[in-house]
């Protein structure tokens with residue numbers, strides 16, 4: 022059988038592709054990032070309960086489950102929830118679990134509460150950067166600050182992506198990244214970012230947060246942020 026020049030070319034291309042294919046597959050299998058999503062509260066711990074009696078614990082779980090579904094389509098991501106139903110899971114248990122899993126990132130989901138009805142938007146927290154920065158300087162002299170620096174800069178990088186993607190859902194209402202104690206992430210030496218998604222004390226925003234469509238939109242925005250992070 023005589024092969025034309027272009028047929029030969031196609032055959033060569035095909036064999037090269039066949040040789041590369043298993044390598045690509047192997048690569049996709051080996052690079053798997055573990056992401057822990059923490060739907061805050063649960064069970065006896067309701068979190069903030071609005072006038073309509075719908076609790077924070079239910080909203081965080083709904084959004085976390087939607088987020089897990091969004092991320093499940095990514096072969097290089099493994100998503101673990103700190104709870105997948107309405108049950109009480111203590112902070113200590115969550116921390117213990119996270120330490121065991123050693124994920125690349127932890128995203129803790131909350132709904133905010135304000136003093137009045139007008140507070141709105143989203144807010145993010147991570148364990149105090151300045152304070153860590155001081156201890157970091159001390160440690161640098163000892164020479165073991167590399168990891169600490171990395172998890173802090175990872176947290177900031179993730180927060181910027183979340184900020185960018187959530188801004189579209191809460192227009193011009195991002196309250197930015199704040200330094201605060203995050204008991205869940207304290208001393209874990211892992212990037213732990215807390216996202217307070219809107220205010221349960223703001224009737225308009227609460228209504229939005231209860232909508233299945235908005236929950237999916239938030240999940241999609243968070244999924245996009247996580248995918249861009251890796």
Ligand SMILES: [Zn+2]
Nearest residue numbers: 061068131132
């Ligand atoms: Zn909360």
